[in-house]
Amino acid sequence: MRRTIPLVLTFVVGMYPIFAFFVPHASISGVNQWLDRALMIVAAFALPLGVVNLVGMNLTKIKQKREGWPYAIVLLAGLVVMAYFGVIGVITRQHTGFHPTFQMLFDNMVSPLQATMFSLLAFYVASAAYRAFRARNVEATILLVAAIIVMLGRIPFGDMLTGGRMTPLSEWIMNRPNAAAQRGIIIGAALGAASMSIRVILGIERTYLGKSRD
Amino acid sequence: MQPLGLSIGVWVNALLTLCILSFLYKDNPFFRFAESLFAGMSLGYYIGIVTVQTLQPNLIRPLGETFFGNHNYLLLIPMALGIMLYFRYIPRISWLSRIALAVYIGYYVGVLMMQKIHGQVIPQTRDTIMPVTTGGIDALWNLVVIIGVFSVLVYFYFSVEHKGVVGKVSRVGIWFLMISFGASFGYTIMARISLLMGRFSFLVNNWIRPMFGS
Known part of the structure; x- marks a missing residue:
């Protein structure tokens, strides 16, 4: 029951x-x-x-x-302060819905922290690529060449090296082979999600209800 | 020098940026402080957004209007379902939380199924059916896209063993996927570098230069 x-x-x-x-x-x-x-x-x-x-x-x-308990205090303090100014906007009926301090905290803390955190990944992705991107076989070589062309196509230096051919080539990769693969992935994933939906609706897939049998 | 001429916001922004960038040297307390602050504030920000943009217009305000003659009593149903989610913490009636979960998951998968089929599978398939007999370079590129989509779908079709013709077609699919992954990788790297340049630009133009009055 x-x-x-x-x-x-x-x-x-x-x-x-x-x-x-x-x-x-x-x-x-x-x-x-x-x-x-x-x-x-x-x-x-x-x-x-x-x-x-x-x-x-x-x-x-x-x-x-x-270990690291002082950082837990920092995390909780950040959470409480931000949530307080988020909720207080509703109580004090701000014009935009947000308290001005909430916006100020977002602009000067959350947004730069997020941008810097993501920018930091540029270094690590690049160093990971240096280790992983070796032209060991056909597939790895294709991946390497496509990445280099797209990167060079996004900066003026690429066009300077190739007499203006790099940007069109990069655009072609993005709009043709890349679009084709993305389309294949989207269609495959969408069909998978739709079939999973049918399983859930029909009660075949029940894991969302938890493990207990009662 | 006019450090006090800068707003506190710029100082906080700059110092937090430096705290995150310090990780490039090695893991250190400044980075961990900024990381914890970011995690807490991001969640607090999300709470604020959900309160202001979802709960206020859809529940708090309409329920408040109920006292002034607009009878929005039906909204008590989703509110009750929302509260029922917390019954999972009371062992004796924890099973009731499944009812709220079942309604939410059921509706979500129903919507998801239609969105995936109608919004992704059909439009993406329709866009793949392109003319290839018109001649010219565009027809050739259309053929590239058609072959790409088909071969990627064959690669993701695991109900048949990838041998013979299927194996060859799926190998072409892998090549298309490699181009796409390479392109996505190159694109991501450039986006991250662009973020990094944005942060350095902020540090130099909004923090250091005004500090020295230039």
Whole structure:
């Protein structure tokens, strides 16, 4: 019973958007739009689940003074300050919805931290490539050549070396062979996701309900 | 020198950027501080965004209006489902959280299935059906795309053993995939370098130069 009810609900609610797609009547699509909005709210409620786990984990780390515990305090402080100014915007009914401090913290802390963190990867991806990109076989050589052409095609130096041929060649790679492979990947992944959806709706795939049998 | 002429925001921004870049030397407390701060603030930012952009317009404001005559009582259903997600922490009624999960997952996979089939498989297949008999270079490039998509799909088709003709076609698929991976890699590297240049540009033009009054 405790598993059957969720399975029946999954089937009924899962079939509804499919039904609404093929029967575009105003009353049916109205319910669909309401479900869209309602499930967005449920998803928003799921966010604190992750937050509770993270806070619990870090509080334990601080309590037991495990290695690196001061950084757990920094993490929690960042979380609390940012979340406070995010939520306070709603309470104080700001014009944009966001408290000015929230925006200021984003512009001067979150955004530069994110950009620098990602820019740091340039060094590590490049050094990893140096080790991995050896023209050992046909496939590795193709990968290496495509990467070099695309990189040179993005900077003026590439055109300077080849008399303006590198940018068109790079564009051709992006728009033809790369687009073809991406299209194949997209079609394959979409078919996989659709078949997984059918399995979930029909109750064949049940792992999302957890392992317990009760 | 006019360090006080700079805003606190620029200083914080610059110092955090340097903390992250210090990892290029080796793992150190400054980097770990900035890393923890980034993790906490990113989650706090997400909480703010969800509160302001999802919960406020879809739940808090409409429920508030209920007191002024607009009866939005139906919104109590998704709110109840959202709260039910937390029943997983109460062992005696933890199974009830599955109901909320079942509704959410069921609707999501139903929508996902239609999105994948209607929004990806059909349009991507339609765009692949291109003229190849019109002559000229475009027809040749269209043929390249068609061969690419077909061979990549054959490579991802694991229900038959990749031997004989299937093996040869799937090998062509691998070549197309390698071009795509190489192109994506080159593109990613250039994007990361562009971010790095942005950070250095900030440090020099917005922090160091104003500090020395230039």
